[in-house]
Amino acid sequence: MPCLALPNLLSPVKMTLFSLLLQQPSSNPILSFLPLLVIVAIFYLLVFMPMQKQKKQQAQMLKELEAGNDLGVRFVIPEQGARWHFK
Numbered sequence: 385m386p387c388l389a390l391p392n393l394l395s396p397v398k399m400t401l402f403s404l405l406l407q408q409p410s411s412n413p414i415l416s417f418l419p420l421l422v423i424v425a426i427f428y429l430l431v432f433m434p435m436q437k438q439k440k441q442q443a444q445m446l447k448e449l450e451a452g453n454d455l456g457v458r459f460v461i462p463e464q465g466a467r468w469h470f471k
Contacts (some may be wrong), residue, residue, distance in 0.1 A: 451463045
């Protein structure tokens, strides 16, 4: 047991060196936020961009609607002042 035979003076030095070895080096704060930024970017690409594209398509479709246009299987846009009717 050579460690027990060392003088008590070396014990604090060993403890200091051991504590320095256990400390983790300080990292760049920007790198610690990088995973969060990547997740936000992926979320934006997968959710918000398609929603914006869909909003633009709907706005364009509403802008192009006119009286007499067919809205689908059962509805037709009525003339102004007329009631909605089924086909």
